[in-house]
Each structure stands twice: as structure tokens, then as C-alpha cells.
Amino acid sequence: MLSQAEIKLINSLKLTKNRRKTGLFLVEGPKMISELINYANFEIKFIAANKKWIDSHSDLNNFALKEISENALQKLSNFSTANEVLAVVKIPEYQEFTTNIDSLYLVLDNIQDPGNLGTIIRTADWFGIKQIICSTDTVDCFNPKVVQATMGSLFRVKCYYEDIPTFLKKQQIPIYGTLLSGKNIYEENLSQSGFIVIGNESKGISQEVQSLITRPLFIPNYSQSKAESLNASIASAIVCAEFRRSQN
Amino acid sequence: MLSQAEIKLINSLKLTKNRRKTGLFLVEGPKMISELINYANFEIKFIAANKKWIDSHSDLNNFALKEISENALQKLSNFSTANEVLAVVKIPEYQEFTTNIDSLYLVLDNIQDPGNLGTIIRTADWFGIKQIICSTDTVDCFNPKVVQATMGSLFRVKCYYEDIPTFLKKQQIPIYGTLLSGKNIYEENLSQSGFIVIGNESKGISQEVQSLITRPLFIPNYSQSKAESLNASIASAIVCAEFRRSQN
Numbered sequence: 001m002l003s004q005a006e007i008k009l010i011n012s013l014k015l016t017k018n019r020r021k022t023g024l025f026l027v028e029g030p031k032m033i034s035e036l037i038n039y040a041n042f043e044i045k046f047i048a049a050n051k052k053w054i055d056s057h058s059d060l061n062n063f064a065l066k067e068i069s070e071n072a073l074q075k076l077s078n079f080s081t082a083n084e085v086l087a088v089v090k091i092p093e094y095q096e097f098t099t100n101i102d103s104l105y106l107v108l109d110n111i112q113d114p115g116n117l118g119t120i121i122r123t124a125d126w127f128g129i130k131q132i133i134c135s136t137d138t139v140d141c142f143n144p145k146v147v148q149a150t151m152g153s154l155f156r157v158k159c160y161y162e163d164i165p166t167f168l169k170k171q172q173i174p175i176y177g178t179l180l181s182g183k184n185i186y187e188e189n190l191s192q193s194g195f196i197v198i199g200n201e202s203k204g205i206s207q208e209v210q211s212l213i214t215r216p217l218f219i220p221n222y223s224q225s226k227a228e229s230l231n232a233s234i235a236s237a238i239v240c241a242e243f244r245r246s247q248n
Numbered sequence: 249m250l251s252q253a254e255i256k257l258i259n260s261l262k263l264t265k266n267r268r269k270t271g272l273f274l275v276e277g278p279k280m281i282s283e284l285i286n287y288a289n290f291e292i293k294f295i296a297a298n299k300k301w302i303d304s305h306s307d308l309n310n311f312a313l314k315e316i317s318e319n320a321l322q323k324l325s326n327f328s329t330a331n332e333v334l335a336v337v338k339i340p341e342y343q344e345f346t347t348n349i350d351s352l353y354l355v356l357d358n359i360q361d362p363g364n365l366g367t368i369i370r371t372a373d374w375f376g377i378k379q380i381i382c383s384t385d386t387v388d389c390f391n392p393k394v395v396q397a398t399m400g401s402l403f404r405v406k407c408y409y410e411d412i413p414t415f416l417k418k419q420q421i422p423i424y425g426t427l428l429s430g431k432n433i434y435e436e437n438l439s440q441s442g443f444i445v446i447g448n449e450s451k452g453i454s455q456e457v458q459s460l461i462t463r464p465l466f467i468p469n470y471s472q473s474k475a476e477s478l479n480a481s482i483a484s485a486i487v488c489a490e491f492r493r494s495q496n
Contacts, residue, residue, distance in 0.1 A: 039474065115363055119479045126478055128470025153475050186493050222376025222492055226287065227401055230374055230485070231367045237482045238489045244470055245434050245490075 002048055002066050010048070010076050010088060016140045023091050025142035029083035032152055037063075040155035042089050048073070049085035078144035091142055097131065097160045101173055102193050104243060106132045109164055109209050110200040111232060114139050118149020119233040120198070125153035127240040132157060133195070135164045164197075168212040171195060175214045177205055178235050182216035185239065190246050198236045204229075250296055250314045258296070258324050258336060264388045271339050273390035277331035280400055285311075288403035290337050296321070297333035326392035339390055345379065345408045349421055350441050352491060354380045357412055357457050358448040359480060362387050366397020367481040368446070373401035375488040380405060381443070383412045412445075416460040419443060423462045425453055426483050430464035433487065438494050446484045452477075 002010075012018040013026045024045060027036050030053065036042060037060070046064035049057075054067055068076075076086065099105075106124055111117050117139050124132055139146060141159040150157075168175055176190075177197035197213060199205035205213070219238050221227060230238070250258075260266040261274045272293060275284050278301065284290060285308070294312035297305075302315055316324075324334065347353075354372055359365050365387050372380055387394060389407040398405075416423055424438075425445035445461060447453035453461070467486050469475060478486070 119482060122475060122479060123482050125475040126469045126473055128473050149479075151476070151479075156474055186496070219489070220492075220496075221374045225374055225376050226404055227370060227373040228399070231370060231397075231399075231481075233479075234367060234371050234481065234485045237478070237485055241467070241486045241489070242493075244468075248434070248468075 002068055002072070006046070006048070006066070006088075007072070007076065010086070013088070014078060014144060016143065019091065019140065019142050024088050025091055025147065026078070026086055026144050027089050027147055028077060028079065028086045028144065029148070030085055032148070033085050033087055035152035035155055036087060036089065039152075042092055042155060045088040045090060047085060047087045048076075053084040079148070094158050094160065097133065097162070099171060099173065100193075103131070104129050104193060104240075105195045106236060106240075107164060107168070107175075107195045107197040108132060108134045108138045109197055109205050110135050110203070111138045111198065112201055113232075114143050114145035115149050116201065116231070116233040117141060117143075118146040118151075118154075120236050121146070121150040121157050121159070122153040123233065123237045123240060125150075125157050127244050129240065130157055132159045133164070133167060134159050134161050136161050165208050165212060168195065168197075168209065175212055176217055176239070177210065177213035177215075178219060178239060179205065179210065179213065179216040180218065182218035184220050185217045185242050186220065188215070188217060190243050192247055196236070196239055196243070198232055198239075201232050250316055250320070254294070254296070254314070254336075255320070255324065258334070261336070262326060262392060264391065267339065267388065267390050272336050273339055273395065274326070274334055274392050275337050275395055276325060276327065276334045276392065277396070278333055280396070281333050281335055283400035283403055284335060284337065287400075290340055290403060293336040293338060295333060295335045296324075301332040327396070342406050342408065345381065345410070347419060347421065348441075351379070352377055352441060352488075353443045354484060354488075355412060355416070355423075355443045355445040356380060356382045356386045357445055357453050358383050358451070359386045359446065360449055361480075362391045362393035363397050364449065364479070364481045365389060365391075366394040366399075366402075368484050369394070369398040369405050369407070370401040371481065371485045371488060373398075373405050375492050377488065378405055380407045381412070381415060382407050382409050384409050413456050413460060416443065416445075416457065423460055424465055424487070425458065425461035425463075426467060426487060427453065427458065427461070427464040428466065430466035432468050433465045433490050434468065436463070436465060438491050440495055444484070444487055444491070446480055446487075449480050
């Protein structure tokens, strides 16, 4: 059974400051836990699961498995429907970021919505983008809602938190960004490597970061559309898809 | 000031069944209300706003404007941060859907997440898709979270709720859908008109609807990507973008 200290720990991990302090985060649900156990190289501290889940995973005796009642699990869950199992996992320590001049990267300038960040990580994974540079004011990638929205892609895509202007000033490869004043993405010759900057949900890319963009892009809307903008995760996806399409 | 009956009405509109019963829905926040007043042809029953919002909109005396305290507004809001103003609005009655053989439509097969539906409506608007056909089990497009995520596009894009198999069987134009077994979207000759079917977030497109798809499509992932799928709103966006790109 879970100890009171473990219950307290799990509850505390809903907050960024406690995740930073303990170096731990939560993973919830059978699908995510299955990816975590089978494909991720993350250190699992312990797994808390209902009896049904434990009974069907009797082979997992090399993990610290703790049984928990449905009721207690629901109380600990970050979601309206608790999901059989959760794990307390060590936040990985990545080596310092180094730019590979053949690669494509996303740069997120103050993404606030956990669902958007999770979806961007999932989309990056689909399109073979393995590293994302997030501004220090972007939502924490180990936030439970972000973790959930990545659908396991968080185990494959690395997020680095950096001061974006300082970071971009050091780079030698093209810096793309979606701006209303940018050039039609479908008429541009997109390079194989580069940073693609995505801006905040309501304010877009900050002035300082805009000034560092060497290749501003625009996703054309349909003639006479009155929509003002696209959601940040949608814009990221259309840009990533076009980079990959145009290079094939 | 708002009457108790009006407060009760606003609260009741969080639930689909009450929106259906009253034929009303909620719009929240200054940006959405501004779009509603200036560009939408929707009937506004009344607007409840804080003093600051009312003072800066003294020209709006042809609307029923009711002052509300910050505190009361926060209690009524569907969001963690209440947003100055909300409106009770009549759900529009659209004429029966008729297919235009020159147009592109989205068909949503059991989309459950309000954020996804809202984002899909916003993306459709950007790409000039004016009508969306939703399965009867798709989340209600007048759900407050959907309304918010559309960023005003709900006022321009019409959603029809239909039994999808019955609906699709009557159609004469191509029926596209994203399936793992589909053909590479970038190698297909996409027609100007058609229905694009998007499936449920975890189960994809139902078997019955799959059998009605005449042109299955696949969004290629990057070589060696281990991601299993894309988010439903992301897949819709990439497909819409490619239809518009390839026809230009």
C-alpha cells in the first residue's frame, strides 16, 4: 500500500515548484505507463495501481509496485477520470543542448496552454523533430496535462528551457518564425536545418525574438477568410508538415 | 443588475441538455463579445458585464446590458479567470444542409474533446471551410469550452449534427478520410470538393464510416518516428492545409 508520505509526494507533484524541488514528475494511465516501461529510458521511482492493473502485470516485479484503491487513485489523479495506474518518475537530466547543423528544431516563445505544449511535442515526434527549445516562461513540460497530451512523445522528444534571445543569438543556421508579415511558406525554399519559432497563444512572438528571425514565414489563409489566426499548435504542425513535405 | 432567474439561466447553460431546452448558449470574454456584436448575425438575449466594460461600451444601448460584480462574474464563468463580460445568445437555426458540389467540408466522427472541436472550427474558418458535419455523438459546438477555443470562428462556420453513415450514403462527391492504411496525401490528386472525415481522438474513424470513405489518405510521418498518431485537430489542419496548397 501507499504510505502517507507517498500520497503527499504524488499530490505535491501537481505544482511546478515541487517537481523542480524533488526532480520528479507524474505519468498517468495504462497507455502512458506502458510506453514508459517498454520504450522510455526514464527512471521509475514507484508505480501505484489498482488491483486489476497489478494482477495483469505480474511480470513487473522489478518495479516498486504499490496497490491503491480506485477511490484513492481518483483523489490523486489530475484528470476527471482516474486511470488505473500512475507512476512517479525521475525528471531526466539532459546534457547541454548542442546544435546539429543538419537538424530541425522548434523554439517555443512563451507557450502557456499545457494542451498546446503537449500537442506540439506529439507533433514534433511525428515529424522527427527530437529537440524543442522552450522559453523559460513556457509552461513546464512535466506538468501532468502536458505529459498526458504528448501521448508518450515526451519520452522521445527533449525539451530544453533557455533564454530564447540569448540562445538564438548564438546560432548559425536559419531561424524561421510564423509572422503575419512573413513570406508565403509554400513559395519559400525551406532548408533542411533550422529553428522554427512559435509564439505565444495570444501575443504571438515577442518583439525581441522577432528581430532575430532570419526567415519569416506566413501560412496563407483561404481567400476572404475572416479568421485572424491559427492556434499555436496548429501553426506548428502545418509548418513542420511543410518542411517535411518539401524536402521529400 | 442580473436577476436571480438570469443567474440561474446562465449557470444552467453549462449543460448541453439545458442549452437544447432553452435554445441558448454562452459567449465569454471581451474579444469574443466584440466579434459577436460586430460581425456575427446571432441574436443576443442579454449581456452581463463588469462596470469597466460597460463604461467603455456606452454606445451599445440597443443591447440589454446588465452590470455584474467581478465576484459574481467569476462564479458564473466557465473559466478559471473570468473575463469582464459574457452574453446569453440564441442558438441559430440553420436551414437543412445541402451539398454544394464545389465545396470542401469536414465530417467529424465522434470528436469528444471540446478544445479539439473548437480548434477544428477555427482551423476550418482559416481555410475557408464554412460547414462542418458532426456525428450526433460529437461534443456540442455550443459547449462553453468549444465556443472559447473557436476564437470567434463559431460565428462564421456552421456545424450540423447528423447520423454520419446515413448522411455520407447520400453524397455524390469524394469522401476523404485519414486512415493508417490510406494513401500518402502528398502523392494524391486532391479534388476541389469533398468531405474530409476526421475520427475520434482514441478510436479513430468508426468501422461503418470507414467503409464509406472513397479516398483514404495518410499523413506520412518522418522516417523512424515512433509516434503512433497525430492529435485529431492537428490531422484535420494538415489535411485542410494540403487541400488548399495543392489547389493553388
